[in-house]
Amino acid sequence: MKELKILGVVTVFTLILYWGVEPFAHSQMHKHVEGNNFKYADLSPLKAHGDVAKGKTLVTTTCVACHSIESQGIKAPMDAVTSAQTYGVNPPDLSNVGALLDEKFLAHFLMDPAKVTKSKHFAMPPSASSEQDAADIAAYLKSIAPKELKPKEAFVMACGRCHANRYGKWTQIGDVPETKSNIKTGVDLAALDFKKKVGTYQNKLADYMGKLPPDLSIIIRARSEHFLKTFVEDPQSQLPGTAMPRVGLTKEGFEKVKAYLEETGDPSKPLREETGSKVLFFFVVFTFLALLWKKSVWKGHH
Numbered sequence: 001m002k003e004l005k006i007l008g009v010v011t012v013f014t015l016i017l018y019w020g021v022e023p024f025a026h027s028q029m030h031k032h033v034e035g036n037n038f039k040y041a042d043l044s045p046l047k048a049h050g051d052v053a054k055g056k057t058l059v060t061t062t063c064v065a066c067h068s069i070e071s072q073g074i075k076a077p078m079d080a081v082t083s084a085q086t087y088g089v090n091p092p093d094l095s096n097v098g099a100l101l102d103e104k105f106l107a108h109f110l111m112d113p114a115k116v117t118k119s120k121h122f123a124m125p126p127s128a129s130s131e132q133d134a135a136d137i138a139a140y141l142k143s144i145a146p147k148e149l150k151p152k153e154a155f156v157m158a159c160g161r162c163h164a165n166r167y168g169k170w171t172q173i174g175d176v177p178e179t180k181s182n183i184k185t186g187v188d189l190a191a192l193d194f195k196k197k198v199g200t201y202q203n204k205l206a207d208y209m210g211k212l213p214p215d216l217s218i219i220i221r222a223r224s225e226h227f228l229k230t231f232v233e234d235p236q237s238q239l240p241g242t243a244m245p246r247v248g249l250t251k252e253g254f255e256k257v258k259a260y261l262e263e264t265g266d267p268s269k270p271l272r273e274e275t276g277s278k279v280l281f282f283f284v285v286f287t288f289l290a291l292l293w294k295k296s297v298w299k300g301h302h
């Protein structure tokens, strides 16, 4: 049948356009970087076996000089703004580190933060003097890490000290507080006060990083998943010389962070995917019915 042939030709061309040309054009415009699936192959496997109790002693005598561990009731020695004034950035809370960072990465990181994160200046000094100490600390952090984390908690630990997320109401120093303006003047002093703190933090952070890290609310729409994945795994692979550190997420940790970026940047995605398949199904049924109808109309006319 002629119509079926035409339909076939149109379908084939559409598929070629869809799968062939667009990804091809894309690959020509962007440098292609092969990821390593968060394996950190440049770091040697740990020979030392971590001891949780020893790790606890090391953490509670050294790390807590700069870091909070909220889940263990250990408060931050300074607020986020004062930390930024001291280090250029707020050291992350350590409660969830063991759930998100690769254990091998973490141990090597503690021995030589600047080298392992591949950033020229990393404000944290080396904080473990041997591979055994590093393995003990990593084992302790793993032992206190919660089994399940919310996507936002993953983002806050891994990215939140540098990146705001406006749609998620996240600033580098915490969530935007609910405040009220004065009824008579319309002035919201508490909100202004908070803005000023964020401003002070961001200025210090920009001095430290060389520029202000971008807001990540809608990055999921601006960048492909492949870019985000390979960039987070190793920022230098996509942006040689960038100040953004390699943070050492596991693959699952990255998936959690990505889930948060999807939540804030593309909240209608689940609905759209559902609608999309319904529309496709409708077209298939409709085409079939149209063919049947045409057949019945033309019956006996040839």
Ligand code: HEC
Residues within 6 Å of the ligand: 058, 059, 062, 063, 064, 065, 066, 067, 087, 089, 090, 091, 092, 094, 097, 101, 110, 121, 122, 123, 124, 125, 127, 128, 137, 158, 161, 245, 246, 247, 248
């Ligand atoms: C002198 C203060 C200081 C001490 C002591 C310190 N840190 Fe840090 N740490 C920082 C700062 C500052 C950052 C953030 C630096 C940045 O992002 O550029 C950081 C970042 C981190 C990160 C995030 C790494 C990543 O992947 O992004 C972890 C994990 C960490 N520290 C763990 C520890 C542990 C465990 C110890 C103790 C063994 C420790 N730190 C001791 C200041 C400190």
Ligand code: HEC
Residues within 6 Å of the ligand: 089, 158, 159, 160, 161, 162, 163, 209, 211, 212, 213, 214, 216, 219, 223, 228, 231, 232, 239, 241, 242, 243, 244, 245, 247, 249, 257
């Ligand atoms: C210590 C600070 C720091 C941390 C932590 C950090 N970043 Fe960044 N990030 C930066 C800086 C600085 C830039 C700007 C890079 C540049 O232009 O050289 C940046 C840029 C980016 C970009 C934009 C790249 C582009 O060209 O479009 C993305 C995406 C990004 N970061 C994602 C993340 C994610 C996801 C995390 C957490 C897993 C994270 N970052 C953690 C500092 C940080």
